[in-house]
Amino acid sequence: MNDDTLLSAKNLSVRFGGVLAVNNVSFDVKKGEVFTLIGPNGAGKTTVFNLISRIYTPTTGSIDYAGPNGALRLTDQPPHAIAGLGIARTFQNIELFEHATVLQNLLIGRHTHRKTGLWSEIFFTRKTRAAEIEARERVEHVIDLLDLQHHRESMVAGLPYGVRKVVELARALCTEPRLLLLDEPSSGLNVEETEDMAFWITDIKNELGITVLMVEHDMSLVSKVSDRVLAMSMGTELATGTPAEVQSHPGVIEAYLGSVDDVSSLRRENAKVSA
Secondary structure (H helix, E strand, O other): OOOOEEEEEEEEEEEEOOEEEEEEEEEEEEOOOEEEEEOOOOOOHHHHHHHHOOOOOOOEEEEEEEEOOEEEEHHHOOHHHOHHHOEEEOOOOOOOOOOOEHHHHHHHOOHHHOOOOHHHHHOOOHHHHHHHHHHHHHHHHHHHHOOOHHHOOOEHHHOOHHHHHHHHHHHHHHOOOOEEEEEOOOOOOOHHHHHHHHHHHHHHHHOOOOEEEEEOOOHHHHHHHOOEEEEEEOOEEEEEEOHHHHHOOHHHHHHHHOOHHHHHHHHHHHHHHHO
């Protein structure tokens, strides 16, 4: 891997029985960028996420990662080691502890940084107290960053959907990731909430220096925050480039809207109607 590359996927394929969900996909994610996977439903985007977070194991191919202690083969790591390597993720369907408060959910995100033992915690030693203070300070910083102050002590089950999406993002940030995987962060959000999400993703990259790998359908959000985009369809790569380059690629247009001729015909029909 190059010095400026954080994650490198090479020739990834994964097969579930007779279904080839991902077919020979390769891409690099550079340090400090927002790299987005787009494509129609069933394109294989979330499957790629599940390969990176080790929920799935690729049938063929590899994923290399510039970890905190040097480069390593991510596909050789067990799933429980991923958070400790500086990789955090959110999910399409929110995965929070609903009968705990926002603060408690965020403190769970600090678990990967736990350095105290059982007896130290039972007797609440000086080391444990210092660790508790550090964890709380880190969590409060994330709460301030994402404007969650008013929800700090609220039970997650009673929060609006949009706020819960932000809480899940906050919990991921509390792990202090080097690489943040966002699986459809705008899903279920209204226009104002999506604008806020775009603002926060930009801050996460620029202020916290975190690299973001995102799956997203909202092309306005993709265009606002992405440095580069990989378009997929039916498990294969279609195009990689800037948001503008990918959106104008004929293969991408066809995957989303039909053939280029179909799109031209539709535009002519719309022009007639408008006239």
